[in-house]
Amino acid sequence: MDALTLVIGSKNLSSWSLRAWLALKRAGADFAEHVIPLDRSDTRAALDARTPSGKVPVLRHGETIIWESLAICEYVAELFPEARLWPEDAAARATARAVSAEMHAGFVALRTYRPLNMRDRRPAEGFAPGVTEDVARVLAVWAHCRDRFGGAPFLFGDFTLADAMFAPVVSRFRTYGVALEGADRDYADAVWELPEMQEWAAAAAAEP
Ligand SMILES: N[C@@H](CCC(=O)N[C@@H](CS)C(=O)NCC(=O)O)C(=O)O
Known part of the structure; x- marks a missing residue:
């Protein structure tokens, strides 16, 4: 295979x-x-x-x-089919793509007013119009995946790209002190405790 650079x-x-990065890892x-x-x-x-777009990430493959x-x-899912980065079941896969696309295109208030800062804790910040609604919608998405597809520890059971798409949200919830309970907390903990997530967090903490 040609060299991959992210x-x-x-x-x-x-x-x-x-x-x-999580997808590749x-x-x-x-x-x-x-x-x-x-x-x-x-x-x-x-x-x-x-x-090419002036933004990261970019993947170079040959x-x-x-x-x-x-x-x-x-x-990455196509290059590494054995990793099963999308759910096998068609309905679960379509839903995983839907929530991933929703994350990619939406949650503008959450992304704007509660930007990622892996190592910081800012529980008093990030209150702005739309943020509460975005947080509620995130939790509704998680509950839907869990209830419809029995997802645990991740949204669709095993880790999928939907979890990669929501991983920064898990970090934001920690940074901005969003209190989670029950299954939401279990899910957020499972994502945060992924070895790859911990590796990224440690590297973030070590950055100048
Ligand atoms: N829709 C793009 C968004 C990429 C994006 O906004 N990346 C940020 C970093 S997280 C960036 O490159 N910002 C630099 C800039 O916009 O000048 C994607 O999904 O990759």
Whole structure:
């Protein structure tokens, strides 16, 4: 297989990068990573030099360049079918794609006012119009997956790309002190305690 390189942003800050990185890690892919710090004076130049859209993540596979986190996740699922990154059941798979697309396109208030900061704790921040509704919708999505597909410990039982898409939300809930109970807390804990998530969090904590 041609070499895989994932271009990502700072691990403490880049939620979209985390999703693609988790997909590759969970697939057991052998890949190189190139980190672009997102809070430097030369960040724009570095992004423009390394990415077609000026944003991270970007996956390079030989001559192929894939941008947009969800497209990267889909590509990784196709490259590594044995990793079963989507549910096998068609209804579960369609739902996993629906909630992943909803995450990719929506939750604008949550993403805007409660940006990823893996290592920080800011329980008094991030209150803005739309945030409470977004949090409620996240929990409704989790409950739907759980109730309809019996998902535990992850949304569809085993880890899927839907969990990768919601992983940064789990971190945001910790950062901004969103209190979770019962099955929601169990799910968030399962995501947070993934070895790959812990690896990312440790790297985020070590960033300058
Ligand atoms: N829709 C894109 C969003 C990518 C995105 O906004 N990435 C952020 C980092 S998390 C970025 O590159 N920001 C730099 C900028 O916009 O200048 C995706 O899913 O990959």
